[in-house]
Amino acid sequence: MARYSIQNNDTPDSPPEHRRFDRKTVGGKTTWMSSKIQERAHAAAKAATEVAVHIANPATAEAVAQEMIVPERREIVSHIKRKSEVPLPGEIQEVEPSTTQINEDALIYIRGVVSQAIEEGASDVHFEPKREMYQVRIRVDGVLHKVEERSIEEYQKVLNSVKVLADLDISEHTIPQDGHIELVQEAENTKGDEKHYYDIRVSSFPSVNGEVIVMRILNRANALLSIEELGMDSEMLEKLNEALMTSFGMILITGPTGAGKTTTLYSVLGELRNDEKNIITLEDPIEFHLDWLRQCEINPERNFTFERAMESVLRQDPDILMVGEIRDPHTAEHAVQSALVGRIVGSTIHANTTIGTIARLIELGIPRSIVGHTLNAIIAQRLVRKTCEKCKVIYEPDRKVLKHFGLEKHVGPFFKGKGCEACDNTGFKGRTGIYSLMTFSDELRNMLFDQKPLIDIYEHARLKGMKTLQEDAAMKIFAGITTAEEAARVV
Numbered sequence: 422m423a424r425y426s427i428q429n430n431d432t433p434d435s436p437p438e439h440r441r442f443d444r445k446t447v448g449g450k451t452t453w454m455s456s457k458i459q460e461r462a463h464a465a466a467k468a469a470t471e472v473a474v475h476i477a478n479p480a481t482a483e484a485v486a487q488e489m490i491v492p493e494r495r496e497i498v499s500h501i502k503r504k505s506e507v508p509l510p511g512e513i514q515e516v517e518p519s520t521t522q523i524n525e526d527a528l529i530y531i532r533g534v535v536s537q538a539i540e541e542g543a544s545d546v547h548f549e550p551k552r553e554m555y556q557v558r559i560r561v562d563g564v565l566h567k568v569e570e571r572s573i574e575e576y577q578k579v580l581n582s583v584k585v586l587a588d589l590d591i592s593e594h595t596i597p598q599d600g601h602i603e604l605v606q607e608a609e610n611t612k613g614d615e616k617h618y619y620d621i622r623v624s625s626f627p628s629v630n631g632e633v634i635v636m637r638i639l640n641r642a643n644a645l646l647s648i649e650e651l652g653m654d655s656e657m658l659e660k661l662n663e664a665l666m667t668s669f670g671m672i673l674i675t676g677p678t679g680a681g682k683t684t685t686l687y688s689v690l691g692e693l694r695n696d697e698k699n700i701i702t703l704e705d706p707i708e709f710h711l712d713w714l715r716q717c718e719i720n721p722e723r724n725f726t727f728e729r730a731m732e733s734v735l736r737q738d739p740d741i742l743m744v745g746e747i748r749d750p751h752t753a754e755h756a757v758q759s760a761l762v763g764r765i766v767g768s769t770i771h772a773n774t775t776i777g778t779i780a781r782l783i784e785l786g787i788p789r790s791i792v793g794h795t796l797n798a799i800i801a802q803r804l805v806r807k808t809c810e811k812c813k814v815i816y817e818p819d820r821k822v823l824k825h826f827g828l829e830k831h832v833g834p835f836f837k838g839k840g841c842e843a844c845d846n847t848g849f850k851g852r853t854g855i856y857s858l859m860t861f862s863d864e865l866r867n868m869l870f871d872q873k874p875l876i877d878i879y880e881h882a883r884l885k886g887m888k889t890l891q892e893d894a895a896m897k898i899f900a901g902i903t904t905a906e907e908a909a910r911v912v
């Protein structure tokens with residue numbers, strides 16, 4: 422007799438707008454069910470004479486049982502994995518427990534690892550199988566730290582449980598998969614019952630020793646830094662605010678991967694947010710789920726590319742459009758067109774500097790005059806670790822490094838963290854941005870219309886007070902916000 426198990430981590434309060442869930446009303450009860458669960462239930466019902474349903478939410482389990490499985494095969498069992506609930510006798514069908522089931526111990530373990538990672542302020546958690554052990558590493562402030570090593574024997578359970586939680590296909594081991602977990606964490610040490618919501622992007626990748634799991638932790642609260650919280654000085658903020666007081670045009674954020682471009686872009690959108698405005702985002706993938714945005718995910722596998730999305734999104738009547746990234750001539754052209762017809766377009770683009778961004782747009786086929794007409798602001802940025810406030814001491818940085826920032830003549834004092842418990846002996850705690858902001862005066866626009874060389878445009882912007890990344894870094898080094906060595910890593 423073939424037996425199949427269907428598993429899911431539906432929660433009773435899965436929100437209606439959650440993209441992976443469909444609403445089902447069964448027997449007067451409404452529940453939310455992911456389409457994958459429905460597909461699997463159908464497939465299992467066809468293939469098996471018995472189907473076991475292992476689902477966190479009783480209402481969903483009931484709905485699967487009643488609606489999804491053909492009646493003549495309804496030897497269905499709903500099983501609730503919550504510890505407090507004692508299953509009724511005969512209610513549970515064990516189906517190859519070692520390989521196909523969510524393992525309770527593994528769940529508690531994963532939850533513990535992720536909670537610890539969140540407490541440490543990690544952005545990523547890696548589960549990496551080796552030959553005899555698997556290791557867990559977390560990335561804090563951009564640097565990977567090993568947390569522990571455990572026996573490879575336990576890995577299969579951990580791997581399966583993560584995959585089930587993230588709605589990945591547990592029978593597939595040979596191709597990379599992407600999924601998503603939502604986590605609600607009760608905050609300790611705070612008054613009341615504060616809750617933090619995390620979106621965790623899960624990706625599995627096959628390696629010779631088994632599948633590697635990487636979880637990217639995205640705190641929704643962090644996703645919404647106000648522009649004042651980004652770490653720009655007051656003069657730069659004033660200029661940015663001025664540039665945002667516009668009814669059309671482009672705001673571009675540039676920098677290497679991991680420079681915090683998306684966070685800045687969301688902050689800008691947050692600043693432009695207004696109940697009378699329709700804000701639509703096209704993202705690949707969606708990094709943060711925010712309910713005041715209409716977020717759409719690009720899906721190249723289904724041929725829903727940036728290009729196609731851009732072609733049709735204007736019919737959705739946006740006032741403000743966020744495009745995850747401008748990376749090809751078509752996306753660039755559509756972004757510019759949208760700005761020309763009176764929309765505000767925010768996007769990221771791969772370049773190193775503000776002037777490099779203009780060069781990149783020209784390279785992507787946008788005429789200089791149009792660049793001059795549509796751009797409102799370019800922000801170039803990098804991320805640096807902040808010096809730990811708890812263990813800050815005066816020190817003498819390498820003069821060569823100081824020279825890089827034009828600080829060689831300064832006597833200091835300069836500060837670094839000497840390492841303490843609060844910063845895990847790294848001397849750093851948290852991160853901030855290093856920025857260069859280019860805004861567009863009429864003079865600058867005219868220079869672009871007149872086809873002036875980019876070097877002239879750069880010099881004009883400098884004359885009008887545009888800071889370079891080095892200058893912004895120098896200010897932050899001098900203020901003891903970060904160290905010269907740390908800034909030299911990225912600027």
Ligand SMILES: [Zn+2]
Pocket residue numbers: 809810811812813838839840841842843844845846848849
């Ligand atoms: Zn410290």
